[in-house]
Amino acid sequence: MIGGGVVGLSATVELLRRGTEAVCYERDTPMAERSAGDSRVFRLAHAYPDMVELAARSRRLYAGWGERAGVPLIDDVGxxxxxxxxxxxxxxxxxxxxxxxxxxxxxxxxxxxxxxxxxxxxxxSGGVIRVDRVRAFLVAAAGAVRQVTAETIEETPTGVRVVAGTATDDFDAALICAGAGTPDLAAAVGVDVPPAxxxxxxxxxxxxxxxxxxxxxxxxxxxxxxxxxxxxxxxxxxxxxxxxxxxxxxxxxxxxxxxxxxxxxxxxxxxxxxxxxxxxxxxxxxxxxxNPDLSDGLQFLRRGRVLVVHGENLFKFAPLLGEILAQACIDGSTPADAGPNRH
Ligand SMILES: Cc1cc2nc3c(=O)[nH]c(=O)nc-3n(C[C@H](O)[C@H](O)[C@H](O)COP(=O)(O)OP(=O)(O)OC[C@H]3O[C@@H](n4cnc5c(N)ncnc54)[C@H](O)[C@@H]3O)c2cc1C
The missing domain is CATH 3.30.9.10 (D-Amino Acid Oxidase, subunit A, domain 2)
Structure with a gap:
C-alpha cells in the first residue's frame, strides 16, 4: 500500500483481517493529508444509482467497523x-x-x-463521519505503518519492487492510493491519472x-x-x-x-x-x-500487478474500498469504476 490515508489504511486493515501480509508506506503521519480533520459528510444520496448502492454497502460496513471499534463511527443525524x-x-x-x-x-x-x-x-441514512474515531480505529488495526516516502515502484518478473528510503522490498502486488501523490507514482508504472x-x-x-x-x-x-x-x-x-x-x-x-x-x-x-x-x-x-477534473466517483486502473485507485469524496466509501481493494490485491482483478468519471 503506497499511502496511509483513509483508503490505504482501510485496504491494509482488510488484508490483515483476511490473514494476508500487508505493508503500508506513508511519508507523513497516517491520515494527515486529504483524510485530515475530525469529521466528514456521509450520505447515500448521489446523482447516480450505482453510487447510491455502493454508499449503502459502505454504510453497513461502517456499522461493522463501529462494532469492532466499540463506538459508532457515524453520527446518525441524516x-x-x-x-x-x-x-x-x-x-x-x-x-x-x-x-x-x-x-x-x-x-x-x-x-x-x-x-x-x-x-x-x-x-x-446520512450523517457525520467521525474521522477522529475512524483514524483511531484504523491506526490501531493497521499496526505499524512504515513512515517513509516510497520513491519508486516497478514490476519485476515475479512481483513488484518498492524503493523507499534506504530499503528495497519485493511484494506480490502493490496498491497506489497516495492521494495527491498518486499521479506521479502511477505515471512511473505507465498509468495515467488526471494530475490537475x-x-x-x-x-x-x-x-x-x-x-x-x-x-x-x-x-x-x-x-x-x-x-x-x-x-x-x-x-x-x-x-x-x-x-x-x-x-x-x-x-x-x-x-x-x-x-x-x-x-x-x-x-x-x-x-x-x-x-x-x-x-x-x-x-x-x-x-x-x-482534483477539479473529478467529482464523486471511484476509479481503478491496473498495470500488471500494480493497482491504482483515485477519486474524490472517498471518505464515505472507506470500508467498502477496503474490501474491494483487498480483494483486487489478492486476486489481481480490476474493480469496476463508478460514478461520472468512468475510464
Ligand atoms: C476539507 C475536506 C472535506 C471533505 N469532505 C468530504 C466529505 O464530506 N465526504 C467524503 O466522503 N469525503 C470528503 N472529503 C474527501 C475525503 O476526505 C478524501 O477523498 C479522502 O480522505 C482521501 O483519502 P486518500 O487515502 O485517498 O488520500 P489521503 O488521505 O491524501 O492519503 C494519501 C496518503 O498518501 C501519502 N503519500 C503520498 N505520496 C506518498 C509516497 N510517495 N510515499 C508514501 N506516502 C505517500 C500522503 O502523505 C497521504 O497521507 C473531504 C476532504 C477534505 C480535505
Missing part, C-alpha cells in the same frame, strides 16, 4: 440535499431502492441552522444557541446565491462549511494563501446570508488539495 438538482438525486435513490423523502421548506423534519429555499431531499490540482478549504463557524441541537448534514447543489456547499456539525458547537469556489479563485498557480482568502470570503458571505443559526466568523479551517 443528510439533506437542497437545490434544483436534488430531484435527480432523489430519482437515483429511488432507482437504487434507498429510503428517502422529499420535504418542503419549513417542514418539521428539517433540523438545519438555516432555511432551505425549495423542496429538499432527506437522506435518513486546485486548493480547497472548509471553514468552521460557531453555531448560535438557536440552532437545532442535532442538525442534519446539508449539501446544497448550487443555484442563485448558492455556490454549491457541503455543511455539517464539526467540533462541538461548530458548523463546517465548504463551497465550490470559482475555479479561477482556487487555481493551483495562485498559491494556497490567495485561494484560502478567496474561499473564506465566499463561504463567510454565504453563511451571513443563508445561515441565521451560524455566526459568520470562521474559527477553524481544514485545507486540502482537490
Amino acid at each position: 443528510t439533506v440535499v437542497g437545490g434544483e438538482a436534488a430531484g435527480g438525486w432523489a430519482d437515483a435513490m429511488a432507482a437504487a431502492g434507498a429510503a428517502h423523502e422529499i420535504v418542503e421548506p419549513g417542514s418539521p423534519l428539517l433540523r438545519l441552522p438555516g432555511p432551505v429555499t425549495g423542496p429538499a431531499l432527506l437522506d435518513p 490540482l486546485e486548493h480547497h478549504v472548509r471553514f468552521s463557524f460557531p453555531l448560535r444557541p438557536q440552532a437545532p441541537p442535532s442538525p442534519q448534514c446539508l449539501i446544497t447543489l448550487g443555484g442563485p446565491g448558492d455556490p454549491g456547499t457541503y455543511q455539517h456539525r464539526a467540533a462541538p458547537g461548530t458548523w463546517a462549511v465548504g463551497a465550490d469556489v470559482a475555479p479561477a479563485a482556487v487555481a493551483w498557480d495562485l498559491g494556497r494563501e490567495a485561494a484560502e482568502r478567496a474561499s473564506l470570503a465566499v463561504v463567510t458571505d454565504y453563511v451571513a446570508r443563508e445561515l441565521p443559526g451560524v455566526e459568520p466568523r470562521a474559527v477553524d479551517r481544514l485545507y486540502c488539495t482537490h
